[in-house]
Amino acid sequence: MTDSHNKTILTTKDVRLWYGKKEALHGINLSFPDSGITALIGPSGSGKSTYLRAINRMHDLVDGVTVTGSFDFNGTDIYAPTTDTVDLRKRIGMVFQQPNPFPFSIYENVVFGLRLAGVKDKAILDEAVETTLRQASVWDEVKDDLNKSALGLSGGQQQRVSIARVLATSPELLLLDEPTSALDPVSSHNIEETMLKLRDDYAIIIVTHNMQQASRVSDRTAFFLDGNLIEVDKTKSIFLNPSMKETQDYVSGRFG
Numbered sequence: 274m275t276d277s278h279n280k281t282i283l284t285t286k287d288v289r290l291w292y293g294k295k296e297a298l299h300g301i302n303l304s305f306p307d308s309g310i311t312a313l314i315g316p317s318g319s320g321k322s323t324y325l326r327a328i329n330r331m332h333d334l335v336d337g338v339t340v341t342g343s344f345d346f347n348g349t350d351i352y353a354p355t356t357d358t359v360d361l362r363k364r365i366g367m368v369f370q371q372p373n374p375f376p377f378s379i380y381e382n383v384v385f386g387l388r389l390a391g392v393k394d395k396a397i398l399d400e401a402v403e404t405t406l407r408q409a410s411v412w413d414e415v416k417d418d419l420n421k422s423a424l425g426l427s428g429g430q431q432q433r434v435s436i437a438r439v440l441a442t443s444p445e446l447l448l449l450d451e452p453t454s455a456l457d458p459v460s461s462h463n464i465e466e467t468m469l470k471l472r473d474d475y476a477i478i479i480v481t482h483n484m485q486q487a488s489r490v491s492d493r494t495a496f497f498l499d500g501n502l503i504e505v506d507k508t509k510s511i512f513l514n515p516s517m518k519e520t521q522d523y524v525s526g527r528f529g
């Protein structure tokens with residue numbers, strides 16, 4: 274939750290980002306508590322995903338992107354040249370719109386990051402598999418099929434296995450980029466239940482187009498428009514009593 278005893282896990286200041294010469298983020302100042310869910314909402318092209326991807330340096334993989342500003346993650350300067358991005362992405366896990374299991378067994382998907390980190394002890398791996406699949410609310414559905422291919426699962430199950438894979442490396446922050454937009458309503462509901470289960474133990478940032486989803490799951494909501502952060506507040510305030518006219522227009526469906 275986001276009450277006053279929360280510590281801040283991430284502080285971003287004056288974040289600007291250019292795709293080539295085009296400035297897509299115009300100076301975002303936004304901080305996040307160490308637990309609870311923050312939803313990023315706003316019309317298409319407002320910069321939500323661009324901002325989210327900047328947090329774990331996903332833009333490093335794309336030519337021509339320039340990022341400036343400060344990103345303080347629990348004392349780590351995310352963009353310092355000495356920051357190891359592999360380690361960073363373990364600490365800041367990301368779940369994408371399309372479930373993206375590897376073409377391996379369910380078990381091997383979940384332990385992928387642990388194996389990369391050199392963990393070999395089968396008891397530790399087994400325990401991580403059960404714990405994270407339970408956290409991701411998919412254990413009961415897959416426990417008898419751990420050695421079967423993850424590609425044989427439904428989209429919703431694949432997405433929850435992807436969440437377990439991210440949880441297995443003990444992240445401090447989870448980034449979810451429209452995690453339910455490719456899923457049917459029942460699978461989306463399952464993912465929302467999973468998020469609600471995780472919110473006390475993890476800091477979670479979710480980009481969503483679905484305003485009902487933002488209002489159901491998030492503690493705080495940040496409204497983006499044209500590469501600017503218009504306002505951030507408790508989710509109830511954003512939906513019922515926003516400070517800014519642009520937010521009011523968006524949440525009442527007047528545009529976007």
Ligand SMILES: Nc1ncnc2c1ncn2[C@@H]1O[C@H](COP(=O)(O)OP(=O)(O)OP(=O)(O)O)[C@@H](O)[C@H]1O
Nearest residue numbers: 292297315316317318319320321322323324482497
């Ligand atoms: N790889 C890219 N190259 C050039 N411009 C890009 C790229 N990705 C995004 N943009 C531009 O940056 C701006 C912000 O896009 P972004 O995808 O972050 O918005 P968004 O709010 O997440 O939108 P959506 O809800 O549609 O995903 C848009 O003008 C978009 O066209």
